[in-house]
Amino acid sequence: MMMLSVCMATYNGEQFVLRQLDTVLKQLGPNDEVIVIDDCSKDNTVKVINETYGSRVQVIVNEGNLGAIKSFEKAISLAKGDILFLCDQDDLWEDNKVSTVVKAFKEQEAVLVVHDAYVVNGSLESISPSWNQYNQNNINQGVLGNILKNAFTGAMMAFKRELVADILPFPSSIEMHDQWIALVCMLKKKKIVFIDQPLMKYVRHGGNVTGMKKRSLFIQLRGRLRTIFAIAIYKRT
Secondary structure, eight states, X not given: OOOEEEEEEESSOTTTHHHHHHHHHTTSOTTOEEEEEEOOOSSSHHHHHHHXXXXXSEEEEOSSOOXXXXXXXXXXXXXXXXXXXXXXXXXEEOTTHHHHHXXXXXXXXXXXXXXXXXXXXXXXXXXXXXXXXXXXXXXTSHHXXXXXXXXXXXXXXXXXXXXXXHHOSXXXXXXXXXXXXXXXXXXXXXXXXXXXXXXXXXXXXXXXXXXXOOOOHHHHHHXXXXXXXXXXXXXXX
C-alpha cells in the first residue's frame, strides 16, 4: 500500500485548524500520517490538535519562530510517505481530493501534481470558482515565467518522495517553498500533472500566513533576483 504524508505548518490557527484537519483525516488510511509543525503559536493551536486527535496527528513545536518556509521544510524532512501533500491550516479539502490526486500519480506517472481550488472568504462564501482563473495562473509558462509570476500554490500541490532529495534543504534566498519545489521539478525535467478541477476550498480571510500579499515593486524585483540566484547556485551543485 502507498503511504501518504500530509505536511502542515501552523501559526495561531486554533480558529480554523480542526475544521481543516477533519477534512484531511477522513480521507487518509490508518498507515498514513499527518505532520504538523507549529511555529510557536501564541493561541491554543497545539493544545486543540493534541486534545482532539492524540497520536493520530504528530505535532512538533519549533523552538523559535522559523516562518512558513522553514516549517514546511521540517515537515517534509520528517515525512515518511511515498506521496507528500502540503496543507495550510485554514483551508478545506474536498472529499475527493486525495483519491483524485493519488489516481493522477498512478495513472499519469506524475512526480508533482497540482490542482485547482475554489476561492472563498472567511465565511466560506464564494469569491471565485477557480483559483487559477482568479489569480491568472499558468503552470505551463516554464522556469522563467514562474520566476516572474509564480503559478504554483503549495496547498494545491502533492509530490512523490523521490523529489525530496532534490528540493531540500530550501535555499535561504527563495521567496516561497511552493515556487522552489515547482522550479526544481522543471529543472530536473520531472513530470508535472495539472488537474483542472477544484479539489479544495482556498480560504482568503486576510489573516493567512501564506497566499497573496501586496508587495512593492522593489520587493518583488528583489525576490525574483534572489530566486534566480538560488537557481544559479543549485545548477552548479
